Amino acid sequence: MFLSEILGLLEAEKVGKSEHLSVEIGCAFASDLMSDVLALASPGSLLITGLTNIQIVRTASMLDMPGVVFVRGKRPAKETVELADKMGLPIILTNKTMFETCGILYAAGIKSCFCPKRSGQ
């Protein structure tokens, strides 16, 4: 599914330039814990999060994530948007909660990304 379709499903708005909305999204990872995103999310998955600080953009770019969804209508700081624009990372903003966002995308066929088990489990 294209990120532009996800924009519609989530009644979301683009943040910053967000030029690359024609990118294909197959799977997603949702978390407010960047430690977990870095350790568990598979590269190429869409990041869904309620945090909006600049390190969210850094985390997404390290993992070659194609886009970020900010949930609960939380507006990012200026530096977050500036860095995303500089890196060509699209960000969309929805008023829906994390749970609702995930439910809508799951029902629309977005898969959960492959997650390795934590060690010791």
Next chain:
Amino acid sequence: MSAREPLIVQREVKPLDFLAAGETASEFKELLKSLGIPTDICRRASIVTYEAEMNTVIHGGGGVMSLRLEDDAIIIVAEDQGPGIADLEKAMQEGYSTAPDFVREMGFGAGMGLPNIKKYSDKLEIDTRVGEGTTLRAYIFIKGQREE
């Protein structure tokens, strides 16, 4: 094995500067990409650099990050003169963290960084001394062979 000089890049990182944190990891990643290193290796190197950089920024009181590219390996070094790690074995366990609350509010401090660095590198060396500092050295072998 050619006798080519290794490429070395060094960057200073400042303590608790969360706007700049991650710049070094992004720069190293772009550099490796531009040199034609395979995407998955670039990604592993950037995750390792980013986690180590965040630790230097958060726990180490700032320090120096370096990237060394040899014929068959990428070596990422994070060096600081911070407080050191008292119990390294504990620090290597998932979930162990001494990060303060404001770091957790930014989505970090879950105690996943060092285990993640270990997972994404082929060889990891950490020298640390309480009161003197920490040097972390992570190796990623470009031809993919793991050291036994």
